[in-house]
Amino acid sequence: MSYQNIEVKPIAGRIGAKIKGVNLAENLSDEIISEIRKALVQYKVIFFRNQELDADGQVNFARRFGEITTAHPTVPSLPGHPEVLDLDYSRTVARANNWHTDVTFVDRPPLGSVLRALVIPPAGGDTIWANSVTAYQDLPEHLRNLADKLWAVHSNAYDYATAFDIPEEVKSYRDVFTSTVYETLHPVVRIHPESGEKGLFIGGFVRQIRGLSPTESADILRLLQSYITRPENTVRWRWQVGDVAFWDNRATQHYAVADYGDQPRRVQRVTIAGDLPLSIDGKYSQAIKGDSSAYIPNLVAA
Ligand SMILES: O=C(O)CCC(=O)C(=O)O
Ligand SMILES: [Fe+2]
Numbered sequence: 001m002s003y004q005n006i007e008v009k010p011i012a013g014r015i016g017a018k019i020k021g022v023n024l025a026e027n028l029s030d031e032i033i034s035e036i037r038k039a040l041v042q043y044k045v046i047f048f049r050n051q052e053l054d055a056d057g058q059v060n061f062a063r064r065f066g067e068i069t070t071a072h073p074t075v076p077s078l079p080g081h082p083e084v085l086d087l088d089y090s091r092t093v094a095r096a097n098n099w100h101t102d103v104t105f106v107d108r109p110p111l112g113s114v115l116r117a118l119v120i121p122p123a124g125g126d127t128i129w130a131n132s133v134t135a136y137q138d139l140p141e142h143l144r145n146l147a148d149k150l151w152a153v154h155s156n157a158y159d160y161a162t163a164f165d166i167p168e169e170v171k172s173y174r175d176v177f178t179s180t181v182y183e184t185l186h187p188v189v190r191i192h193p194e195s196g197e198k199g200l201f202i203g204g205f206v207r208q209i210r211g212l213s214p215t216e217s218a219d220i221l222r223l224l225q226s227y228i229t230r231p232e233n234t235v236r237w238r239w240q241v242g243d244v245a246f247w248d249n250r251a252t253q254h255y256a257v258a259d260y261g262d263q264p265r266r267v268q269r270v271t272i273a274g275d276l277p278l279s280i281d282g283k284y285s286q287a288i289k290g291d292s293s294a295y296i297p298n299l300v301a302a
Contacts, residue, residue: 005029008043024058051116051244058114065112070297072295099229106184107286108295124257134233152185155182157183187278188201188224195251197251229253
């Protein structure tokens with residue numbers, strides 16, 4: 001695929017590209033936006049260095065790709081910026097150091113997010129993204145055939161039985177995170193609405209595979225997840241202040257590496273609304289508890 005208006009430099013072999021020659025604070029032409037979108041779908045996470053965006057500029061850029069969601073279904077936003085999720089890890093105690101796809105507990109999980117680096121520790125605090133399409137392609141045929149038929153329940157509710165040992169601050173953050181409980185049934189393999197590619201759609205909010213016992217479900221998920229986190233399917237980003245990352249949440253998982261102790265780290269996220277995931281046999285995800293209407297303000301109930 002060729003690009004006329006932007007420079008696209010792949011980073012890892014299967015995921016991730018650096019985009020050069022774009023100032024995200026400018027009012028970009030439709031041609032540039034459509035090439036950025038093409039690069040996003042092709043490379044699944046794209047990176048821009050040395051940007052001088054503020055929160056409003058970040059929202060304006062993200063808005064070119066679709067409707068902006070409220071910052072999070074349950075977590076409060078940056079004061080004065082209802083669309084910005086402020087991840088100030090010196091204040092927010094819950095670190096995203098688990099493999100996940102964002103907000104899959106609602107029926108319309110995000111298309112993607114734009115993340116801007118404000119404070120980065122001198123060493124550590126990288127973020128890793130994984131390609132869930134190449135992970136699916138890596139599965140042996142028999143496992144692929146199995147995955148194709150599975151559906152999973154995703155939820156933001158924690159299993160407190162496994163969390164008796166966590167600090168008080170983390171507990172109170174979790175109470176906010178789960179202040180409204182969502183539950184959704186998604187296909188384990190979804191068709192990407194733009195590329196048509198098939199990819200595994202699981203991650204940290206999956207609670208159980210439909211029709212399997214909790215232990216059977218955990219074993220199958222561990223097996224499928226191991227293909228996602230293979231180093232071949234990942235890219236690791238060493239942040240600099242001023243970097244902007246933009247990922248396709250329909251075809252990736254990510255993990256924020258928590259290896260920087262109590263040094264400050266602050267990033268801010270703006271999220272673009274996504275569609276209802278589609279299974280390979282033509283069925284859509286189904287909300288079980290709660291739906292996306294509070295999260296996607298202009299959503300017209302279907
Ligand atoms: O802190 C990060 O690098 C990423 C955190 C995260 O999971 C997110 O912004 O969705
Ligand atoms: Fe995330």
